[in-house]
Amino acid sequence: MLALLSRLRGIPDCLLCNGAGDGSLPICHACENELPWLGAHCDICAVPLPERGLVCGQCLRRPPAFARVEAPWRYGFPVDGLITRFKHQARWPLGRLLADLLAQHLQHAYSEGLPKPDLLVPVPLSRKRLRERSFNQAEMLSGWLAHSLNLAHDTRWLLRPQDTAHQQDLDAVARQRNLRRAFALSSRAQVQGRHLALVDDVLTTGATAEAIARLLRKAGAERVDIYCLARTPKPGEH
Numbered sequence: 255m256l257a258l259l260s261r262l263r264g265i266p267d268c269l270l271c272n273g274a275g276d277g278s279l280p281i282c283h284a285c286e287n288e289l290p291w292l293g294a295h296c297d298i299c300a301v302p303l304p305e306r307g308l309v310c311g312q313c314l315r316r317p318p319a320f321a322r323v324e325a326p327w328r329y330g331f332p333v334d335g336l337i338t339r340f341k342h343q344a345r346w347p348l349g350r351l352l353a354d355l356l357a358q359h360l361q362h363a364y365s366e367g368l369p370k371p372d373l374l375v376p377v378p379l380s381r382k383r384l385r386e387r388s389f390n391q392a393e394m395l396s397g398w399l400a401h402s403l404n405l406a407h408d409t410r411w412l413l414r415p416q417d418t419a420h421q422q423d424l425d426a427v428a429r430q431r432n433l434r435r436a437f438a439l440s441s442r443a444q445v446q447g448r449h450l451a452l453v454d455d456v457l458t459t460g461a462t463a464e465a466i467a468r469l470l471r472k473a474g475a476e477r478v479d480i481y482c483l484a485r486t487p488k489p490g491e492h
């Protein structure tokens with residue numbers, strides 16, 4: 255009944271519980287409150303930490319090439335499942351909802367002083383993965399964010415010239431070597447002096463983000479931020 259009433263008023267139903275929505279986005283307040291909001295995290299890489307305003311040991315020892323990771327959620331229930339359904343079952347409305355909530359998170363961060371980037375660039379997918387999936391989820395997120403935040407985005411600056419081995423199968427050193435070779439800049443990329451934000455769905459080890467941020471900084475980018483939906487805790491933590 256409630257769902258019917260809100261539909262009549264043009265308010266979309268909640269995509270998570272199918273109940274009545276109560277805002278402009280297809281999610282109800284109860285479901286939104288239960289999302290795994292990130293909480294206290296490293297000021298640079300956004301890894302969950304017990305207290306606010308700290309930088310994690312890893313970022314202190316080896317400051318990354320990116321300035322900041324912005325992520326609204328920890329990678330946990332139900333966001334993990336929502337991202338999987340968006341990515342592997344092509345559930346666009348779920349992806350769109352997550353992108354809109356990320357846009358709200360970023361809008362808030364801008365109002366608190368986070369500098370706005372000149373351009374959004376999605377992490378490119380390998381050709382093999384693109385064939386399997388037929389779309390790049392990072393590119394779709396970046397497009398939706400660009401639209402909501404009124405930012406430019408370019409899907410052709412970053413290239414993935416060769417298909418690299420699955421990262422999961424490699425040790426840490428081989429991973430880094432593998433990643434350094436995986437990405438390249440297209441000749442159309444005008445990186446010099448620009449502030450760029452790299453868009454991906456989930457930040458796990460941060461190695462991909464670091465490899466691309468380093469490539470962009472080397473080419474003259476003034477600052478690189480990372481925008482993603484969810485951040486995984488350090489292995490073994492919750």
Ligand SMILES: [Zn+2]
Pocket residue numbers: 268269270271272273281282283284285286
């Ligand atoms: Zn709901």
Ligand SMILES: [Zn+2]
Pocket residue numbers: 296297298299300301309310311312313314
């Ligand atoms: Zn950190």
